[in-house]
Every structure is written in structure tokens, then in C-alpha cells.
Amino acid sequence: MSIPRPRKIVLLVALVATLALLCCGGSVTALLVGGLTDEGGDELVSSFGCGKGGPIDPDTKLPRIRPYGGEQIRNAAIIINTGAKLKMPPRAWVIAVATAMQESRLNNLGYLGARNDHDSQGLFQQRPSSGWGSPAQVRDPVYASTKFYQKLKTVPGWERMPLTRAAQRVQISAYPDAYAKHEPIATQIVNMLADGAANAVGNSLTMVCASAGQIAASGWTLPASAAVGSGFRTASRPNHQGVDLIVGKHSPITAAASGIVSKVKCDEDHSGRRTCNVDGYPGKGGCGWMVEIQHAGNIMTRYCHMVTAPLVHEGQEVTAGELIGRVGSSGNSSGPHLHFEVHLNNDRSSAGAIDPVRFMREQGAPLGEAG
Template identity: 75%
Template sequence: MRVARPRKVVVLVALVLTLALLCCGGGLTVFVVNGVDDEGQNQLNAALGCGQGGVVDPDSKLPRIRPYGSAQLRNAAIIIDVGSQLQMPPRAWVIAVATSMQESRLNNLGHLGARNDHDSLGLFQQRPSSGWGTPEQIRDPVYASTKFYKKLQTIEGWEAMSLTRAAQAVQISAYPDAYAKHEMLATRIVNSLADGAANAVGSSTSMVCAAAGQVAASGWTIPLRAGVGSGFRTASRPNHQGVDLSIGKYTPIAAVASGVVSLVKCDEDFRNRKSCNVDGYPGKGGCGWMVEILHAGNVMTRYCHLVQRPFVRENQQVAAGDVIGRVGSSGNSSGPHLHFEVHLNNDRSSSGAVDPVVFMREQGASLGSDG
């Protein structure tokens, strides 16, 4: 059922292909574009949009986003369209799409008989017996989406919650951690169907690109405001698995997305010495004081050369923007900076590392802003 409001059909540019894709095995594949300068990055962000081009008409020809077909993507477009009409912020659209991906694979399910979870129906597997509505109402995608958003609005502080916590607060699922794995692809779907809205902040009536330090609708933000110095696997440093963000000592470092702290340690130097409470030097070896955080979709981020023991502990849950430590120069370092890495599939080795500049830009949280 089409929401009765005209919509502009968004023409997707080829640059959207740089967005992350979820492969069949559940891992994340990123198309890396190297050699993009600051001006090029700004042009790319502008091309991707920040939702200002509107939401695609659910009844128009929709882009192909594997593994979902046209009927499923039409349902996703309806979910997004309803969120826009309700003036919900784009973060809510990402949460709603990811929730439907988990509950129904974006299918408007009827009663599944013996395979059914009680009397659950529709895009969100809402239950008539739990007060969501009649079976006919719940199988109306517009009605079901509206009910999801209305319940989400009643959850205090949902905007700052991780996607899986916000979704669980609405759904009360027996599998509360299941939603997280859909966040990356849900972000891509929202970007594709709503002109890059997952790169934005604000409501559907006042949507703007996320500024440095803000948490985008994707759930991602930057670790700090600083220019990018040494880049990812450059000709002069082919084994440099991250980027260096140069800034003064003691500058706060933020978690770039919600997740669980998977490692906190003083990384040993080449001589197996744990000397992280002093400035290091080039050739010393080691990351100094470091933190690793595991995010949705098995994405791991690494933060190196902190000035002192980090403020977080292993297995601690953090939200995007939480301060996890302060910039320093411990370990293999020539001066105060944050060495920042992004790894896919929770692969801590160099094989899992991807260019943080490209990856973060795709999340609407571009590195390199010193403003």
C-alpha cells in the first residue's frame, strides 16, 4: 500500500557502489577507493546526499540490494516513507529496517502455522494477542510501521541506544542480540532508498549531514577532530594498517560506534617491555596503550598510543561518542596522535584491515575534519 504523498524518485549515482555490502557469509565487503583528497571526499559526500533528495517512491523501480528482492525492498521503502511522514529522525529508519530484516526478512508474513511464533504477523512479527492490532491491520505495512515507530517514541533515550537495545525495547524478543548483525546492511538500504539519509542527523523536515563529532543516523561518529596524517598502506608505509590523526596530547578519544570493548592493554614493544606510561619513539615498536572495540556486523576498531591507561575495561559496553581514553605518544610513536584502524569480520590481523578513511566516510562520519 502506497503512502498517499508524492515522493521524488531518487537517482542513485555510481558512487553509492562504494557503500558496504553484506556478503552471503555474513561478512562485510568494502569497495576501497584510494587516493581521494579532501575536496574529492566532500564531493563524494555531496553525491551520496544526506537525505535531502527525499525518499524513493515505494511503487517506483527500486535499486537492487542483495540479498533482497523487489518486494522486500518495496517494504523497506514503505518503512522508511512512514518514518519520514511521522518526522522521525533517520536513525529510527535504520532501526526499523534492521528490525524487520531480523523479524521477517522484510517480508509481509501471514500466519506460518506450526512454524509461527505464537500469532506473530507482518513485517515486524507483531502479535494481535499483545495489542498490536487486528491481523488485517498488522499485515498492512503502513499500519505495522506506524505502530513500530509509535512504540519506539515511548522508549526514553532510544536515540542514544545501540540499535539492538532500541529494537529489543520495542520488540521484546527472545533473541535480543539478533538485531545488531543487520545494522550495516540496513544503513546501506536507507542510504540507497533515501538519498544517503543514514549520513544525516535531524528529522525528516530538518535533515542535514552529520557534522564532525555528531552521531550520524548510521550510528557512527568520528573518534576526534583532527586532520589525517600518515595514511593507510601508503607507498612509504605499506604495512601501516590504519591512519594517524595528529592532535595534542590528552585530547579525548571517542568510541566511533556502540559496541563491546574487546581488548585493553599496554602493547609490548619489540623487546617485550611494557613501558606505556612514557612517550615512545619511532622504532620502539608496539601500539602503546590501546583499545579495541567490537561493533555490530563484526567490525572492530582499534585505538593506539593513548597517553595513559584507557578509561574503559574489557567487556564493557560503550555507546557512540563515549570517551574511552586520551591521545598520547606511547609505543611506536614520533609525537602525539591517535593511530586508528578498522577491521572487518573481527579479524585483528592485517588481512582484516580496511582503509578507515573510506569506511568511515561510508558511515557518514568522515575523518579528517579539524573544524
């Protein structure tokens, strides 16, 4: 059954386009993609309803999302539509699209002789010799997508796994960590082709926007259910590289997305002291007890001012929503709150910091919601 496409707003855009999405509470958010066009010129496609409008029909005119061309985007649409017809939740669509991006760059690979990995073919490089089906079957995008989802469904707890681990359990690849880098663009493609579905609750078929305590299909969730206080680089605090989430002492702090803990420490104050087991004060300096996590797409999140030593250690793999510490007031702090930062390119410096409010809206996990 063909599902009508979301309404399109035609605009001129620069080389790096902004994908506008109307998410959750009615606020407009933007996802940066590597260029968004279709055969008729550059355009922005507005998506509504966190997936309520359903996926785009692959047989209609589709947009292009650089660096992927029309046929590649059509294959992504087939993957998404197949998942919807199989009643797989939107998190599965993101995993499947990211997997196909790694395996084939969304190309339906035929037999390439020695250039094939053994006899791997199709969108997911499925091997007929390993029981995935005949060569003709694995080159059928609907069949290949169906087999991927069927195998994913047998993986216990796949919904809460890091994307790369869930994909690896299906694919058994020689490069098990390669899938992670595709997660941000796969999320954008799903939002683009399925009415913002990556902003919906990831493991649910209800297609409602993720709210406090829930994990969106993008794989992101709130680090704390709290109001937003001091903002990112405000006029009064131009060097404030994150936002303050105002919540009571000992409230839980959770990982905003799956990743690897890269830093756990008691941050030095301006005097070079590490005194984190006591409340801090304005001007003391330092983050107090803090954690940094590296996520897919070279994104890093930072969590500051914990009340005691964090509950995780460096090198630990954490999943979205996993408890990593509790809110406190250590370091440069005037009261209990979570200072939360988002950095691009795994750049820990201020040069890598971006506005967490905007970023989290784009992931379908808008800050400021209380549980």
C-alpha cells in the same frame, strides 16, 4: 505525496556492486552491498544531499539489493517513508529496517500456522494477542511501521542506544542480540532508498550531513576531531594498518560506534616491555595504551597511543561518541596522535584491516574534520 527518485547512473557492475554516494563535502564514497540490481539490469544509484532529496516513493520502480527482492525492498521503502511522515529522524529508519530484516527478512508475513511464533505476523512479527492490533492491521506495512515507531519514540534515550538494544526495547524478542548483525546492510538500504539519509545527523530532522562530534544515522561518529596525517598502507609505510589522526595530547578519544570493548592493554614494544606511561619514539614498537571495540557487522576498531590507561574495561558496552581515553604518544610514536584502525570480520590481524578513511566516509563520518 510522491517524491522524485534520485538520478540514476546506469553502469555494469560485478556480482558485488558498489553503491556510489555523494556525501557531505562533495567527495564520492562507495558502499559495498551484496549486489545491486533492478528489473532492468544492474545499476548504481547516485544519492545526494544526506537525505535532502527525501525517500523514494515505494510505488515507483525500485532497485533490488541482494539478497532482497523487489517486494522486500518495497517494504523497506514503506518503513522509511512511514518514518519520514511521522517526523522520526533517520536513525529511527535504520533501526526499523534492521528490525524488520531480523523479524521477517522484510517479508510481510501472514498467518503461517505452527510456523508462526505464536500469532506473530507482518513485517515486525507483531502479535495481535499482545495488543499490537488486529491480524489485518499488523499485516498492513504502514500500520505495522507506525506502531513500531510509536513504541520506539517512548523509549528514553533510544537515539543514542546501540541499535540492538533500542530494537529489543520495542520488540521484547527471545533473541535480543540478533538485530545488530543487520545494521550495516540496513544503513546501506536507507542510503539507497532515502538519498543518503544514513549519512545525516541521526537524531535530527534537518537532513544535513553529520559533522565533527555528531553521530550519523548509520550510528558512526569521529573517534577524534583531527587532521589525517600518515595514511593507510602508504608507499613509505606499507605496513601501516590504520591512519594517524594528528591532535594534541590529552584530547578526547571517543568510540566511533556502539559496541563491546574487546581488548584493553599496554601493548608490548619490540623488546617485550610494557612501558606505556611514558612517551614513546619511532622504532620502539607496539601500540602503547590501546583499546579495541567490536561493533555490529563483525567490525572492529582499534585506538592506539593513549597517554594513560584507557577509561574503559574489557567487556564494557560503549555507545557511539562515548569517551574511552585520551590522546598521547605511548608506544611506537613520534608525537601525540591517535592511531585508528578498522578491521572486518573481527580479524585483529593485518589481513582484516581496511582503509579507515574510506570506511568512515561510507558511514557518514569522514575523518579529518575538526570540531
